Amino acid sequence: MDFTRLTATRIKGLIERGEASAVEICRAFQDRIRERDPEVQAFLHHDNDFALKQAERIDGMKHAGEPLPELAGLPMAIKDNLLIRGLRCTCGSRNLENFVAPYNATVIDRLASAGAVFLGKANLDEFAMGSSTENSAFRPTRNPHSRDHVPGGSSGGSAAAVGARMAAAALGTDTGGSIRQPASFCGVVGMKPTYSRVSRYGLVAFGSSLDQIGPLAQGVEDVARILKVISGKDPLDATSLAVDVPDYAGGLGRPIAGLKIGLPREYRKSGISEPVRTRIEAGLKLFQDLGCDLIEVDLPHTDYAIATYYVIAMAEASSNLARYDGVRYGLRIPGQGDLSSMYRETRDAGFGAEVKRRIMLGTFVLSSGYYDAYYLKAQQVRTLIKRDFEAAFQKVDLLISPTSPTPPFRLGEKTNDPLAMYLSDIFTITANLVGIPGISLPCGRTPEGMPVGIQLLGKHFDEQVVLNAAHAFEQAGGFAL
């Protein structure tokens, strides 16, 4: 049996019935990493002994006759901006090359209690800033479907690990599409939950009003199971909310006939490439066949979303990254013996070009004389964009779009033009500005065989509706379109 194709439920079932051990399953993924990762480069570091020890613990529970937890033996890749105690957490940055996490992120504690096995840490754009994983200070990750193409980003390592079946599932983080776009590029499912649904304690901060942690997996059911485990109030993250967490996986399978799905009119002129348009139209047809009503809606401030997003994200990034000063952790370059030159030379050596660019722009839009014109203005436009979505959700249950306007692009294609890279985020960034949940699902392939993703967005805390529609689409054969 090929363990690398199994869902969480089947993995747990095999272990429960004694048909396979957690160690055997973990080894199957480690073999797959050995075989595929030299080319894909999804992992920044993986620790076989560390993973096997966790798997042995699950086998020990089985032998002791204890009930197995929900994700028992599920081998996962964890984006390298989430802390796992005792393992390095580099954020894809020279700055944190030797940083060893002193504690677990809350999501890691919760997944460990649920029996998940952590295989290793997945590559990302430095500090999660990018859409291709080419901004990693260490190496680019390649698309598992084509070595010449990017896996998307910033959670490119997480998506490529799942897409190449080197991990059964993964955690990513999404500040402007960083889970959904790589999920789309790598042909897997990825979900960004509602802002505040999942605790961010132990996530290295980038844009604090936008960041959310979320799952990636080969199917919707596993995404639902993982989401349930990581969701909920955490006293260690004051922004996490005490909203009830439903049994998302248990809620799947209900018919979706009568569901109202909104098609934003403005998205038509957003430069959707031909192969993506064709697949998305087939996807829309499938939702209609499932009995959904497709309704055109207006999101009049769509044109302003990217500008709004980048002003806010860069401002927040420049504040959050002020902490990398060479004092308490991370790289230190001594400089000329004074504090100021130590700061400057440390930050110069520690940060890559994209991170520096964003710190510079973020500092500029927050600087005296420019704050109102840029930062305050963007926050006001954020209000207008939020109102657009509130009005649309008066009429529909979900919104639908491509996840990315284009299929995966080639390595190097956009690295010299930061603005072109930003413009490819048009369909994903609004969910972060508005704080709503979104999912990307496979929706067939281009004639060249590259995956295309379709995105569903829901109302605040309506993850169940999003997941159920996604599941119905998957079960009706939408992935194979």
Next chain:
Amino acid sequence: MKIDGARVDYIANLAQLAVTEEEKRELIGQMNSILDYVEQLNRLDTSGIEPTAQVVHTSEQNYSWRADRVRSGFSQEQSLGNGPATGSGHFKVPKVISEK
């Protein structure tokens, strides 16, 4: 043009970043092109529109309250564990106060 060499120096100083002459030339071009793109926000009249700093904590019931009690934190050893230069239970930094 909003960003010139002097402005790059000024911002780099605020951000505590060292910028080489070559990086400066590149940043001038890239920052101006991104800011030109951002300029389109000025087409919108936003007078009287409340700014949105975050999206879900909009009413008091969503605020996070907890009792103000002492909780255990990280040990000194844990806190200093990743320090690039430490000694006598402290982080070491270059001298901050001059002798003048």
